[in-house]
Amino acid sequence: MSVSVALAMGIKESSFVNNIMTILNITVILFVIIAGSIKADIANWEVDPSKVINGTHVGKGGFFPFGIEGMIKGAATCFYGFVGFDCIATTGEEVRNPKRAIPISIMVSLFIIFMAYFGTSTVVTLMLPYYEQNPDAPIPYAFEAVNWNVAKWIVSIGAIFGLCASLFGAMFPLPRVIFAMAEDSMVFRFLGHVHSRFQTPFIGTLLAGLFTGLMAALFELKQLVNMMSIGTLLAYTIVAASVLILRYSVEYRPRYLLLQTSDSEDEIYSEDKTIPAPTESVETSDLLTYEDSGSIMGQIFNCGRRSQPTKLSEKIATIDLSIYCVMCIFIGVCAIYMKEPIVDGEVWAISLTSVAVLLAVIVMMSLVTQPTSRKELSFKVPAVPLIPALSILTNIYLMLMLDSHTWIRFAVWMAVGFSVYGFYGLPNRIRGLRNYDRLE
Incomplete structure (x- = not known):
């Protein structure tokens, strides 16, 4: 029995409970949105600054009481809310058509997550002004403030289902991650041993659960939320960088020679690295493009107009990506810690920021000119390198806001x-x- 089949069998025992918890969680969210909209008041988005309680809350009233910067800080803190959908990608071995199903599932789940957070935050802030919100339990407190105690208890009990659904969502990809890391020797190999009865990496899953519980007991909720947010942002930054690395990498194709065995007429394939390539063929031209020729300076902007990656173009793309990440860090630092000097028009602050932006644009221009891999895939990130580059810049900026x-x-x-x-x-x-x- 393969490990993928074993892990698939291990899922069946918990999938039913997971589905029930998810349905109950979605039901509670819909109840919050529908019931909260009944008590909504648009005036809570138009708070007069003079009515803000001075000394206890900071803010300027209005729709953006903390400004754009406050909104971005909040986004950086609650980014952990989008961490659950990545468990879809870890179940590729159990999906019948992963090339089609996984991208669609990720996009649909992201849309559902966005609508759930958007709807909940909308009704809560419309029910109660922002300066009267309870950061520890905002939804039950909002229903209690509008004298709807029945809804308060429904939401409080429903939060238990939400926690259970989150727990199952976190435990679902954990056995696969532990097994893959153990197989690659990134963690101790005994952690990836599949239990004969439960058909999952029992020891690794148990130790990970105990360690997670210990972390939850030692740290405060805000600290754990920030740790999850910074970890999620870093993971998405690495994913975006990996997209660029793979898109501009050389596709190595091994060449094989047909041999015939002495005791059978069956043909077998044997790798032979010394086979001379044919003089005229499409495959030969593809292989020849892997050879580096020309100057390094000319390849920086692909003056030779190569159509396929070479080892030199791959190295240049990697260097461009590294410089771009450093410039993104510098741009984020300037935007956060040099905001006032830039707004005041100080030359040194504007010059430093402009140099960082200019270098980032130049390396992106160099990256755009590099040849990309022609490998056929069922799903590719569109608008490369623009979308991954913007993702890296946004994620690094949000990380620096923590x-x-x-x-x-x-x-x-x-x-x-x-x-x-x-x-x-x-x-x-x-x-x-x-x-x-x-x-x-």
């Missing part, structure tokens, strides 16, 4: 992860590559 304590905790977390990989995962991978070379 507080310094979150960055310190994140740095410690990353140090622990790199230590495990450096002292265990990396030596195992090097050892595996050496063994592979000996077999060849």
Whole structure:
């Protein structure tokens, strides 16, 4: 039995409960939106600044009481709300048609998540002014403030189903992630051992659950939310960068020779790296484009107008991406910490920001000119490199909006992860590559 089949069998025992919790959670969300709209008052979006309680709440009233910057800080903090849909991508081995089903499922789930958050936040802020909101339990408090205690208890009990649905959503991709990391020697291999009865990485899942519970007991809710947000933003930044790396990478095609066995007429394939390529063929021209020729300076903007990636163009694209990420960090720092000097028109602040933006535009122009892979895929990110580049810039900016304590905790977390990989995962991978070379 393959591991994918084993994991698929392990899903069946919990999928029914997960579906029930999800349906109940969606029902509660619809109840909040419908019931809250009955008590909605548009005047709560038009709060007079003079009526804001001074000394207890900060804000200028109106529709944007904390301004655009406050809205972006809130988006950076609650970005963790979009972390659940990635479990769809980890179930590719159990999907009948993953190339079609996974992209559609991700887009549909993102739309549903957006509508749920948009509807809930809309009715809550229309029910109660922003300065009277309870940050710990905003929805039950809003219904209590409008003297609707029955709805308050329905929402409070429904929150339990929401927590259960979130728990199942977090535990659903966990066995696959642990198994894949254990197989790649990124974590200890015993964590990926599949249990004979439960058909899941039992030890790894159990230890991960216990460790998650320990973290929840030690840290406050706000700290955990910020840690989830910064982790999610970093993961999406890496995904966007990976899209660019793969799109501009060389597609290596091994060449094979048809051989015939001595005791049978069956034909087998055997790799032969010394076979001379035909002089005139489409495949030959494809293979020749992998050879580097011309100057490095000419390839920076692809003056030779190559149509397929080479090793040189791949390296240039990687360097462009690295410089762009550094410039995005610098632009984010300037936008956050040099906002007042820029608004005041100080030359040094405007010059630094302009240089960073100019360099980012130049490296993107260089990246646009590089040849892209022609590998056929059922689903590709459109408008490359514009959409991944904007995603990287936005995610880095949102990460920089988080507080310094979150960055310190994140740095410690990353140090622990790199230590495990450096002292265990990396030596195992090097050892595996050496063994592979000996077999060849």
